[in-house]
Amino acid sequence: MRSLGTRRAALVAGAATVAVIALAGCSAGQVAETAMLDTPIVGVDANSADDSVFVRDATVQYNGLEGYAKDANAPLQLSLYNQTTTELTVTISSRPTDQPQVVSARQVGTVGAAAPVTGNQPSAANATEIPGEEPPSASPSQPATAPQPGVSVQPGAAEQPASAPAAAQVTPANIKIAPLGSALFRPTDRQPLQVIGLSDALKPGMSVNLVLQFSNGSAPLEIQVPVAIPLSPASRAPGNEGEDIESE
Template sequence: MRSLGTRRVALAAGTATVAVLALAGCSAGQVAETALLQAPISGLNTQSPDGRVQIRNLQVDYTDPEGYPANGDASIEVGLYNHTTEPVTILISSKPLQNETAGVVSARQIGLSGGSAAASPSANPEPSGGPDGASAQPGPPDQAGSIPDPSGAPSASGAPASAPAAATLQPARITLQALSSTTFLPDDTAKLVAAGLSDDLKPGNSLSLVFEISGYSQPLELLAPVAIPLSPASRGPAAEVEEHE
């Protein structure tokens, strides 16, 4: 006959076994919480008032901790999506904010360099305007709602350092065909450039941009943040310690 102490030990062991099996059954088929985590996106996501034109991952490309100097040029990353059945023209410019805000920088000109913007091939298989679903060239928009010509944008006191680069830029006038899209990425040939920065543009600061969309009377005034680097900045070579005898 078992003693009272022996029966208590056996009962405790059986209870622990049942609890372990129950927990194993509950966790079967479950995904670990860490597997659901996604990398943060530093870019700005917004859209037109009716949501038919979307702006995704708008940000200034990251270069280094020093950022971009005043009067310099900065590359902009953005995705533009036209969900309408009509062509849409988007004109991108920059202007200082009415109220001075620390960390917000404007540009003398927003322009295109390196060729025309290429649309996503799957977005518009048979565009009416050519092989690409989007084009970046001066001219009147393809639908009602005209956009003014920004040719007179440069200021009278432009900096010589950025003048040559700005002279080669085309106006940032981008036409998206029906149901098409275009993106500007750091490694693309065609780049969206902010020329003649009003001040130093460093990580943590923002670039003031204005998006004028044909068919909409109210422009979108946006602040594009500087992108977050995917890896921490290098601390530089380690300091050599002199050995003293």
């Protein structure tokens, strides 16, 4: 026959075991529920109407609290995935919308420098002298005009530039995607995909309206692409001197 102390010890041990099992069950339930939570994504995810093309993580590059000015260009980040077994072409453009805090752009594409426009006549400095031939001289029918008194002559004023500054060339966003392939665009690309000529200022918290059209006849997809969230918090403004000093 067990003593009273032995029975009490057995009851205490049993209660402790039940408590441990209960806590383990609660903890396991919390872990399972947390595992089902999705990681927050900043960019926009969307699919075409027939699910032939997936759009993932579409954002505008963050460039500070001031954002982008009107008529500026802004780099895009986005990924396109072809879910079909045939090649597709995705054309991206922009158009105005009535939605608040959403701007548009004149064009979507990549920007690259075009070749400079070269003049037809070579300059005298670049002319090559041929052995046995005299360099060309001024025509007798066009004598040099002597400067008038009081009029200063600027050296090289009559010379025309041999080339004009290179103009930026825009390649529209007509993107070919291989069967079951993908097209990834990042702001760090050598020629990033950009929205060109913003209709208004684009600041953090705002979006730009994009329209995606598909060569397979799927309905156009319209999405609002937000400005990305910075990877690190903005620096705080310096406080007033003595702000953190406690009064004695």
